Amino acid sequence: MALTASDRRLLGSAAVFVVSQANVARVLGSTAPTVGAIQTTFSADKYRKILDNLQPEDLQRYRQHYYWDMVHPATFAIALRAGARSLDEHRPLSSGTRRILMAAPVVAAAGDYVENVVGLYLLDHRTRIDDRTVRAASTVSVTKWVLALGSFAYLSQGFLRMWGGAARRLLRRG
Numbered sequence: 001m002a003l004t005a006s007d008r009r010l011l012g013s014a015a016v017f018v019v020s021q022a023n024v025a026r027v028l029g030s031t032a033p034t035v036g037a038i039q040t041t042f043s044a045d046k047y048r049k050i051l052d053n054l055q056p057e058d059l060q061r062y063r064q065h066y067y068w069d070m071v072h073p074a075t076f077a078i079a080l081r082a083g084a085r086s087l088d089e090h091r092p093l094s095s096g097t098r099r100i101l102m103a104a105p106v107v108a109a110a111g112d113y114v115e116n117v118v119g120l121y122l123l124d125h126r127t128r129i130d131d132r133t134v135r136a137a138s139t140v141s142v143t144k145w146v147l148a149l150g151s152f153a154y155l156s157q158g159f160l161r162m163w164g165g166a167a168r169r170l171l172r173r174g
Contacts, residue, residue: 004086004089004090006082006085006086006089007086007089009082009085009086010079010082010083010085010086012082013075013078013079013082014079014082014083016075016078016079017075017076017078017079020068020071020072020075021072021075023068024065024068024069024072027061027064027065027068028061028062028065029061030058031054031058031061031062031065034050034054034058034062035062035065037050038050038051038119039115039137039138039141039142039145040138040141040142041134041138042131042134042135042138043131043134044129044130044131044133044134047122047129047134048126048129051123051126059123062123063120063123066116066119066120069112069116070113070116072112073108073109073110073112073113073116074109076105076108076109076148077105077106077108077109078105080101080104080105080108080148080151080152080155081101081102081105081106083101083151083152083155083159084098084101084102084151084155087101087155087158087159087162088101090162091158091161091162097154101151101154101155104147104148104150104151105147105148105151107143107144107147108143108144108145108147108148108151109144111140111141111143111144111147112144114137114140115137115140115141115144118133118136118137118140119137122137
């Protein structure tokens with residue numbers, strides 16, 4: 001099976017995403033678990049406690065990751081949309097599924113940007129950390145994860161089925 005233009009765009013955008021993700025992880029270092037903890041807490045007290053438990057150098061790493069994370073959502077949205085186009089080219093999707101797979105990464109990326117702006121704001125305005133704000137930010141974060149990971153899971157199973165079918169055809173020929 002030859003690579004199409006949409007396959008090459010998928011591979012290129014996926015490579016950019018992986019490099020971006022690795023860079024964010026590098027910047028975060030040992031504070032990486034903090035991101036997940038903050039994004040999934042629905043309590044202002046717990047949110048403050050997580051931040052208060054960071055050492056000054058860890059807090060600096062955490063702050064710095066937000067600046068890199070202002071690029072990262074675009075990388076995953078572009079890669080996921082490229083994946084939807086590529087899969088659709090090989091195994092046509094229903095119009096509804098295609099619309100969802102094209103929209104979900106954009107909504108997820110927008111949520112990531114909202115989450116980043118709120119996170120940076122709350123780092124500098126700890127008195128503004130309240131349950132309502134934390135719940136709203138965490139709801140956006142969880143929604144982002146569901147949309148992005150759900151899209152990735154759907155695309156993965158589609159490509160695995162496609163590649164499995166191609167492998168079976170090759171084995172039958174040989």
